[in-house]
Amino acid sequence: MERLLHSRNFLGLVFMVPAGVLLLLFLTYPLGLGVWLGFTDAKVGRTGAWVGLENYQFLLGDSVARLALFNTLFYTVVASVLKFVLGLWLALLLNKHLPFKAFLRAVVLLPFIVPTALSAIAFWWLYDAQFSVLSWVLTRLGWIDRYIDFLGDPWNARWSVVAANVWRGVPFIAITLLAGLQTISPSLYEAAAIDGATPWQQFWNVTLPLLTPIIAVVMTFSVLFTFTDFQLIYVLTRGGPLNATHLMATLAFQRAIPGGALGEGSALAVAMVPFLLAAILFSYFGLQRRKWQQGGTDA
Amino acid sequence: MASVTLKDVRKAFGSTPVVHGVSVEILDGEFAVLVGPSGCGKSTLLRMIAGLEEITGGAIEIGGRVVNDVLPKERDIAMVFQNYALYPHMTVADNMGFSLKLAKRPRQEIEDRVREAAKILGLTEYLERYPRQLSGGQRQRVAMGRAIVRNPQVFLFDEPLSNLDAKLRVQMRTEIKELHQRLKTTSIYVTHDQIEAMTMADKIVVMNAGRVEQIGAPLELYDDPANLFVAGFIGSPAMNFLPGRVVANGAGLAVELGGGVRVAAPRVQAPLAPGREVTVGVRPEHFAVSAQGVPAEVIVVEPTGADTQIFCNLAGVEVSAVVRERHAFRPGEAIRLAPQLAYLFDPGNGARIR
Numbered sequence: 001m002e003r004l005l006h007s008r009n010f011l012g013l014v015f016m017v018p019a020g021v022l023l024l025l026f027l028t029y030p031l032g033l034g035v036w037l038g039f040t041d042a043k044v045g046r047t048g049a050w051v052g053l054e055n056y057q058f059l060l061g062d063s064v065a066r067l068a069l070f071n072t073l074f075y076t077v078v079a080s081v082l083k084f085v086l087g088l089w090l091a092l093l094l095n096k097h098l099p100f101k102a103f104l105r106a107v108v109l110l111p112f113i114v115p116t117a118l119s120a121i122a123f124w125w126l127y128d129a130q131f132s133v134l135s136w137v138l139t140r141l142g143w144i145d146r147y148i149d150f151l152g153d154p155w156n157a158r159w160s161v162v163a164a165n166v167w168r169g170v171p172f173i174a175i176t177l178l179a180g181l182q183t184i185s186p187s188l189y190e191a192a193a194i195d196g197a198t199p200w201q202q203f204w205n206v207t208l209p210l211l212t213p214i215i216a217v218v219m220t221f222s223v224l225f226t227f228t229d230f231q232l233i234y235v236l237t238r239g240g241p242l243n244a245t246h247l248m249a250t251l252a253f254q255r256a257i258p259g260g261a262l263g264e265g266s267a268l269a270v271a272m273v274p275f276l277l278a279a280i281l282f283s284y285f286g287l288q289r290r291k292w293q294q295g296g297t298d299a
Numbered sequence: 300m301a302s303v304t305l306k307d308v309r310k311a312f313g314s315t316p317v318v319h320g321v322s323v324e325i326l327d328g329e330f331a332v333l334v335g336p337s338g339c340g341k342s343t344l345l346r347m348i349a350g351l352e353e354i355t356g357g358a359i360e361i362g363g364r365v366v367n368d369v370l371p372k373e374r375d376i377a378m379v380f381q382n383y384a385l386y387p388h389m390t391v392a393d394n395m396g397f398s399l400k401l402a403k404r405p406r407q408e409i410e411d412r413v414r415e416a417a418k419i420l421g422l423t424e425y426l427e428r429y430p431r432q433l434s435g436g437q438r439q440r441v442a443m444g445r446a447i448v449r450n451p452q453v454f455l456f457d458e459p460l461s462n463l464d465a466k467l468r469v470q471m472r473t474e475i476k477e478l479h480q481r482l483k484t485t486s487i488y489v490t491h492d493q494i495e496a497m498t499m500a501d502k503i504v505v506m507n508a509g510r511v512e513q514i515g516a517p518l519e520l521y522d523d524p525a526n527l528f529v530a531g532f533i534g535s536p537a538m539n540f541l542p543g544r545v546v547a548n549g550a551g552l553a554v555e556l557g558g559g560v561r562v563a564a565p566r567v568q569a570p571l572a573p574g575r576e577v578t579v580g581v582r583p584e585h586f587a588v589s590a591q592g593v594p595a596e597v598i599v600v601e602p603t604g605a606d607t608q609i610f611c612n613l614a615g616v617e618v619s620a621v622v623r624e625r626h627a628f629r630p631g632e633a634i635r636l637a638p639q640l641a642y643l644f645d646p647g648n649g650a651r652i653r
């Protein structure tokens with residue numbers, strides 16, 4: 001008993017119990033329930049019966065579900081690429097010696113701090129068919145002669161929600177990459193400058209390779225959050241027009257709660273899991289593990 | 300290869316001047332060491348030569364060409380950094396070959412030159428490793444290898460050995476010196492360690508607070524220091540300084556130290572008037588234990604085997620003496636120390652009285 005209490009492993013287990021219980025309660029249970037419901041024909045107010053893969057078969061043939069998959073992939077890929085490029089650009093900019101550096105960094109974080117629902121409402125106004133500030137400014141500048149129907153046209157709406165998502169997601173990426181940039185020793189750039197590297201070559205040969213581990217982490221998170229996005233879409237478009245902006249998450253919710261088809265909605269939600277797992281595995285094996293940093297820090 | 304000439308080089312960070320007009324001429328193939336206490340501006344000066352720091356005033360010439368506004372990569376120099384600045388994501392071979400790759404040299408040539416440098420530095424087995432898989436000394440060698448594959452006009456070293464342990468430092472000191480004898484590339488080496496400076500340099504530039512105190516060959520500085528600073532900085536253990544006053548002593552002159560102790564005044568050309576305040580400098584190794592000496596009281600005796608270091612109180616000042624013979628003095632014991640060679644300095648401006 002004495003020995004047991006003093007063993008590190010045993011104590012470790014003891015300390016992990018509360019966290020484990022919480023995880024089981026709040027993570028595994030809902031997830032398990034979701035998976036289970038996906039195999040039933042449950043409706044709101046009625047426990048379902050086991051139907052096997054019926055829900056999944058139905059979704060495969062469902063054109064709206066297929067459109068939602070396309071929308072989700074489009075939304076995730078385009079928004080993530082834009083967020084990455086803009087975030088990296090901002091990070092590089094903020095890493096320079098700027099006046100009011102601390103202030104600028106705080107400003108960049110603003111979109112991240114504002115609750116999503118709130119910023120979504122702001123975008124809703126920006127995109128309003130009649131009161132859009134954007135349209136107003138553009139007409140004033142004489143660039144357009146008719147107000148843009150941001151959320152009424154399928155492709156306009158797709159790009160508009162992507163823009164809102166990018167606006168909201170860039171700060172997180174910029175600040176994280178900025179933290180990564182600051183861990184790169186300035187003497188590496190000096191060494192590269194003496195070795196004959198132009199600023200552009202320094203970026204490609206020093207900055208980017210040394211940043212890949214952190215890029216991998218932050219982009220994995222970004223892809224996961226974008227793929228599973230719900231709030232922004234639900235406030236801005238509710239999936240419309242013509243389901244053009246329905247993501248898998250919003251469609252799953254719509255089918256399950258307002259639509260009442262709990263089983264079908266669950267199946268749709270569960271169908272997101274393989275994509276997410278693939279993204280995680282890709283980032284973990286493809287990007288995150290670098291030979292030069294395996295098993296320790298660098299000097 | 301090339302000479303490096305600094306003409307009244309100045310540097311200010313914002314409104315704070317840190318280098319106040321340094322003029323040095325380093326000849327083609329020379330190994331010059333910039334030495335001075337921490338914060339005196341050595342690194343800043345070296346970085347200005349490398350082109351990493353802008354020059355506020357004056358001119359820097361490399362091989363007769365003014366390089367004030369030339370980019371680092373066009374100065375044809377290589378630099379070894381104190382923290383080595385190896386690219387952590389590149390193997391040893393890639394680290395060493397990076398500059399050649401950027402210069403678009405053919406693959407085969409890069410490989411040959413990297414192998415050649417690796418052979419000189421004993422790194423052949425480590426070419427495929429990453430920096431973090433190397434010991435400190437090996438990283439240091441890679442940093443040097445990166446410099447030598449380029450075959451530059453000038454090598455710049457910024458305290459390259461300060462992160463190594465004492466034994467390795469001594470070994471690398473010799474290796475760098477040998478390397479220089481072999482390659483004969485003009486080298487500028489920054490250190491705050493005067494032993495490194497003495498053992499490696501053809502020419503030492505002693506700096507203090509952004510100014511050059513003296514330039515000369517190691518033994519010149521040791522034998523003929525220009526002022527109190529250089530006298531105290533060069534030589535280990537450091538020179539002892541005793542305040543005193545010139546007094547007439549029979550036909551000649553003497554210096555009276557504290558407590559009425561008198562030592563013969565060193566022969567100098569400058570006129571010495573009795574009553575003048577002076578500082579007498581005596582190197583520890585220039586004291587001899589001798590009946591003709593002045594009285595001193597032993598504080599501690601430290602035998603090192605080869606010689607004996609005696610700390611004692613001489614005329615109210617703690618001095619150290621290093622003698623070849625072995626002594627077993629006890630603390631408090633009264634002995635006599637005779638200065639064999641002494642220097643005189645003006646205590647006001649620190650200048651040597653010659």
Ligand SMILES: Nc1ncnc2c1ncn2[C@@H]1O[C@H](COP(=O)(O)OP(=O)(O)OP(=O)(O)O)[C@@H](O)[C@H]1O
Pocket residue numbers: 312317335336337338339340341342343344490491
């Ligand atoms: N970027 C900078 N901005 C402002 N002051 C600086 C800067 N770099 C150096 N200094 C100042 O310039 C002076 C000289 O610095 P430098 O690094 O050249 O000293 P050093 O002789 O190399 O010292 P050490 O032996 O500690 O390396 C110091 O007082 C330092 O505070």
Ligand SMILES: [Mg+2]
Pocket residue numbers: 341342343457458
């Ligand atoms: Mg320095």
